[in-house]
Amino acid sequence: MTDAIHNPADELPIKVAARDVTVSYSGKQALHNVSIDIPDRSVTAFIGPSGCGKSTFLRCLNRMNDTIEGAKVGGSLTIDGQEINDKSIDPVVLRASVGMVFQKPNPFPKSIYDNVAYGPRIHGLALSRPELDEIVENALHKAGLWAEVSDRLAHPGTSLSGGQQQRLVIARAIAVNPEVILMDEPCSALDPIATARIEELIDELRENYCIIIVTHSMQQAARVSQQTAFFHMGNLVEYGPTEDIFTNPRDTRTQDYITGRFG
Amino acid sequence: MTDTPDISPIRSAVSKNLGARYRAELRFRAAGLAAVAAAVGILIVLLSSIVSGGLPAFTVNELELTVDLEREVIDPLGDGSEESLRRGGYSRVLQSAMRAEFPEVQARRDLRNLFSLYTALNATRLMDEVLENPGLIGSRHVFTMPLADDLDLYLKGLLVEDRVLDTDGALSLSVEGDAVTVRSSATDFRDLAGEFARTLRARATLLEVEADTLAERAEGLSGNDAEDMLYDAELNRRRALDIRATLERDAGPLALDASLPSVLVEVDGRAVALTSIAADGATASGRFLLGSEPVDAMSDWTLYVIDTPAERRRVSDQLIVWTRALEARGVISSAFNTYLFANADSREPELAGVKGALFGSILTMIITITISVPIGVFTALYLEEYAPKNRFTALIEVNINNLAAVPSIVFGLLGLAVFINAFGLPRSAPLVGGLVLSLMTLPTVIIATRAALKAVPQSIRQAALAVGASRTQTVFHHVLPLAAPGILTGSIIGLAQAMGETAPLLMIGMVAFIADAPTLGLEGFTQPATVMPVQIFLWSDGAERAFEARTAAAILVLLALMIGFNALAIYLRRRFERRW
Structure with missing residues (x-):
C-alpha cells in the first residue's frame, strides 16, 4: 500500500454515485439496491465470490447491460452528478467517457496503431494525422507500452503477448481520454509478471482517472485499491477503505470471504 | 517404491485396454484414408472420362474451298447493296466449288451426296463474310467451313473400325462397262477372302443354332406361336444353307454385300469398292467410286478395309472415299475448334x-x-x-x-x-x-x-x-x-x-x-x-x-x-x- 493512511474518499470528490441500483436479467434479479459513492482519482476494487453481482454492477456504469437481451436496470446512477440511465444520455457518449477493459485481452485484429487510434477516429478527436499520431503515442506512453512497440506500430495487435495485449487494450481505452476506467478482472488471464506490470500501471493511472476494478484476487485488491467493496449474492455487503476491509471487516460474511472460508 | 502396488492395478487395467484403443484408432484412420482414396479415385475416373470424351470436340476438320464469288450470283440486283447481297446464291457458290473438286460427279443423287460433305448452313456463314467484306465480290476467295459431323468423326477415327492392309503385287484396273476388274500380280485379296469366308461360316452356324433353339421351344407349344417359331427356324436354316452353298461353290467368287466389311482399292486418284473377290485371291471385281480410267500394273496402291459393315454405319463408302480424297489433296485440315466458342447453339x-x-x-x-x-x-x-x-x-x-x-x-x-x-x-x-x-x-x-x-x-x-x-x-x-x-x-x-x-x-x-x-x-x-x-x-x-x-x-x-x-x-x- 502507499503511504496514504487515511481514507482518500474523505478528501477526493465523488465521481460515481449509485442509489438503489437494481439489475435483473429476464426477470431474475442479479443486483439488489446497491448504493455506493466512488471517489475520483483513486482505485476502487469490487471483490466477492463468482455470481455476486460485481461485474453486473460494473457493466451498469457504461451501460453495457443495454446490449444484453432482457436486462433491466433500476435505481439512480450518476457520474459527476449526471444521471447516466437517463434517456437523454446516449450510451455512445457515455462509453466515450467511461472506458472498459475486459477479462481477456481483446485487441481488434488490426495493427497496434489502428487499435489505439480507433476510438479517437470514430469520435473525431483528431483533426489531422500528426494529431492522431500524438494521441496514439500518448496513450501508449500512459499504458507503458510505447517503449516496447514504438518500432512496430503497423504489426497486428494480436501478435503481442497476453500482458502486452492487455496494456494495448488499456491504451485503447485511455486514447479517448475517459474519466472513468472500468476493469473487469483485467489480470485473470495473465501470468504473475504481466500482472505486476498491469498493477503498476493501474497505480500510475490512478493520478488521472477514476478506476474501478473487479477482481477475484484479494491480494490484488489489497495491493492496488484505496477502497474496496465486497459484494455477496447481489448485495453490496461492505464498502470502505481497503485497509479497514482487510484488517477490520465489520460483516462476518466479509470476514469469512477474505479469510478464505468460502468463495 | 512403496506406492508401486497402489498404481499397478490401474496400470494393468489401462494397459489391458490399450491395445484395443490403438486398434480402434488405427481402424478409424484406415477408414478415413480409404474414404479419401475412394473419393480421389472416383474424381480421377470422372475427370478422365469427361476429358477423354470431350477432347475430340476441341479439334475440327475443316474444308478449305476456293470459292468463286461471281458478281451475278451473289449480287442479283447488281447494286452491291445489303438487300441484294442477302439474296445471293451462296449455296450455288459452295456447290460449284464442290463440283470443281469432283467434276466426274453428275447424277443428281450423287451430287446431293456430295453436298452433304458440309452443312447447308455454311451458305449463311459465307454470306456473312461477304456482307462484312464487300470487297470479296467478284474475287476468288478461300472459304473455310467445318466438315459434316459424321465425316469429322470418321477422320478422328471415332466413327468406324478400319485398317490398311499390306500389298505385294502391282495393280491393274480394267473397265468393262460399269464394272471394273481389279487384278493384282500377287494374291493380295486371298487373306481377306479367307477372313470373310470364316465370318460367313460363323454366321451360318449361328443361324443354325438359333433355328435349333427355336424348333426345340416350338415342340412344347402349340398353335400360332409354335407355327411362327417353326417358320422362323426354317427361314434361318435356309439362309444358313444359302450362305454355305455360296461358300462351297468351287472356285466361285466371294460376293461382298453390305453385311460384310467394305474393301476399297485406292490407286492413282481412283477408288474402287470391291463387290466380289475371285477364288484365286488375286482378282476381284468392283465399281468406281472415284475416277473411271483403267490402270496398268501400278505397284503404289492402297488396300483399305472398313470393318464396320455399310449397313451398320451412317456414312456410305462413297462419302468416305470423297473425304479421303479431299484429305489427300490437302483440302481438309484439322484445326482448333473455334466454332465451339464463337457460335451459339445449332442443329448441326x-x-x-x-x-x-x-x-x-x-x-x-x-x-x-x-x-x-x-x-x-x-x-x-x-x-x-x-x-x-x-x-x-x-x-x-x-x-x-x-x-x-x-x-x-x-x-x-x-x-x-x-x-x-x-x-x-x-x-x-x-x-x-x-x-x-x-x-x-x-x-x-x-x-x-x-x-x-x-x-x-x-x-x-x-x-x-x-x-x-x-x-x-x-x-x-x-x-x-x-x-x-x-x-x-x-x-x-x-x-x-x-x-x-x-x-x-x-x-x-x-x-x-x-x-x-x-x-x-x-x-x-x-x-x-x-x-x-x-x-x-x-x-x-x-x-x-x-x-x-x-x-x-x-x-x-x-x-x-x-x-x-x-x-x-x-x-x-x-x-x-x-x-x-
Whole structure:
C-alpha cells in the first residue's frame, strides 16, 4: 500500500454515485439496491465470490447491460452528478467517457496503431494525422507500452503477448481520454509478471482517472485499491477503505470471504 | 517404491485396454484414408472420362474451298447493296466449288451426296463474310467451313473400325462397262477372302443354332406361336444353307454385300469398292467410286478395309472415299475448334458452340449476384446483429432454413407465376433466370452469412462498444470484415450451385433452342438465352453422335468456369484476410 493512511474518499470528490441500483436479467434479479459513492482519482476494487453481482454492477456504469437481451436496470446512477440511465444520455457518449477493459485481452485484429487510434477516429478527436499520431503515442506512453512497440506500430495487435495485449487494450481505452476506467478482472488471464506490470500501471493511472476494478484476487485488491467493496449474492455487503476491509471487516460474511472460508 | 502396488492395478487395467484403443484408432484412420482414396479415385475416373470424351470436340476438320464469288450470283440486283447481297446464291457458290473438286460427279443423287460433305448452313456463314467484306465480290476467295459431323468423326477415327492392309503385287484396273476388274500380280485379296469366308461360316452356324433353339421351344407349344417359331427356324436354316452353298461353290467368287466389311482399292486418284473377290485371291471385281480410267500394273496402291459393315454405319463408302480424297489433296485440315466458342447453339453439331450458353450464364449470374448477395448479407446482418430474439424472428429463421431445402424446381414454378405471369417479364431471359436463381440462392447466402457472423467472437463486439462505437460502427468496422471470408465462401457455394442449376430454368423457358447468343450488355438481360448446364442437357439429348463429344466439351467449359469462379473467391478471401 502507499503511504496514504487515511481514507482518500474523505478528501477526493465523488465521481460515481449509485442509489438503489437494481439489475435483473429476464426477470431474475442479479443486483439488489446497491448504493455506493466512488471517489475520483483513486482505485476502487469490487471483490466477492463468482455470481455476486460485481461485474453486473460494473457493466451498469457504461451501460453495457443495454446490449444484453432482457436486462433491466433500476435505481439512480450518476457520474459527476449526471444521471447516466437517463434517456437523454446516449450510451455512445457515455462509453466515450467511461472506458472498459475486459477479462481477456481483446485487441481488434488490426495493427497496434489502428487499435489505439480507433476510438479517437470514430469520435473525431483528431483533426489531422500528426494529431492522431500524438494521441496514439500518448496513450501508449500512459499504458507503458510505447517503449516496447514504438518500432512496430503497423504489426497486428494480436501478435503481442497476453500482458502486452492487455496494456494495448488499456491504451485503447485511455486514447479517448475517459474519466472513468472500468476493469473487469483485467489480470485473470495473465501470468504473475504481466500482472505486476498491469498493477503498476493501474497505480500510475490512478493520478488521472477514476478506476474501478473487479477482481477475484484479494491480494490484488489489497495491493492496488484505496477502497474496496465486497459484494455477496447481489448485495453490496461492505464498502470502505481497503485497509479497514482487510484488517477490520465489520460483516462476518466479509470476514469469512477474505479469510478464505468460502468463495 | 512403496506406492508401486497402489498404481499397478490401474496400470494393468489401462494397459489391458490399450491395445484395443490403438486398434480402434488405427481402424478409424484406415477408414478415413480409404474414404479419401475412394473419393480421389472416383474424381480421377470422372475427370478422365469427361476429358477423354470431350477432347475430340476441341479439334475440327475443316474444308478449305476456293470459292468463286461471281458478281451475278451473289449480287442479283447488281447494286452491291445489303438487300441484294442477302439474296445471293451462296449455296450455288459452295456447290460449284464442290463440283470443281469432283467434276466426274453428275447424277443428281450423287451430287446431293456430295453436298452433304458440309452443312447447308455454311451458305449463311459465307454470306456473312461477304456482307462484312464487300470487297470479296467478284474475287476468288478461300472459304473455310467445318466438315459434316459424321465425316469429322470418321477422320478422328471415332466413327468406324478400319485398317490398311499390306500389298505385294502391282495393280491393274480394267473397265468393262460399269464394272471394273481389279487384278493384282500377287494374291493380295486371298487373306481377306479367307477372313470373310470364316465370318460367313460363323454366321451360318449361328443361324443354325438359333433355328435349333427355336424348333426345340416350338415342340412344347402349340398353335400360332409354335407355327411362327417353326417358320422362323426354317427361314434361318435356309439362309444358313444359302450362305454355305455360296461358300462351297468351287472356285466361285466371294460376293461382298453390305453385311460384310467394305474393301476399297485406292490407286492413282481412283477408288474402287470391291463387290466380289475371285477364288484365286488375286482378282476381284468392283465399281468406281472415284475416277473411271483403267490402270496398268501400278505397284503404289492402297488396300483399305472398313470393318464396320455399310449397313451398320451412317456414312456410305462413297462419302468416305470423297473425304479421303479431299484429305489427300490437302483440302481438309484439322484445326482448333473455334466454332465451339464463337457460335451459339445449332442443329448441326459441327457449327454448334457454347457462346450463347456462356453469355447466358454470365448474364444470369450477374443478376443472381447483384440480387442475392446484398439482400442475403443484409438480411443476415439484421437478423444476427439487430433483430430482437422473439417468436417472430424465430419463425423467420425456421422458414429460411426450410427454404434452403426446397427443391429448386419449385422456385422455377414460382418464377413462372410471379415474374413472367404477374410481372410480365420476358420468357427465356437471363433477367428472369437470374431472379429465380437469386430466390434459390438467398437462403444459402443468409445461412452462411449468419454462421460467419456468429463465429466472430463476442469480445470484439464488446471491445468496439466499450470504446464508444455505435452498433452500426461495430458491425461495419469490426464484425463484417471479420466475417467476410466466411460470407464469401458461403456465397460462392450458393452461386456455384446456382450456376449448375437446370431444373428451375426449365420452368421459365430457358431450355429453348436458341441459335443467337445474347449481347453482353444491358439489352442482353431480356434477350432469349440459355445457360451452360441447360446447353449440356440439350446436347446430351442430341441425336447426332458428334454431340456426345460436344456435351463432354461443354461440361469441361462449365468446370473451367466453376474453377475460375472459385479461384476468384479464394483470391478475394485471401485479400480480405490479409487486411487483418
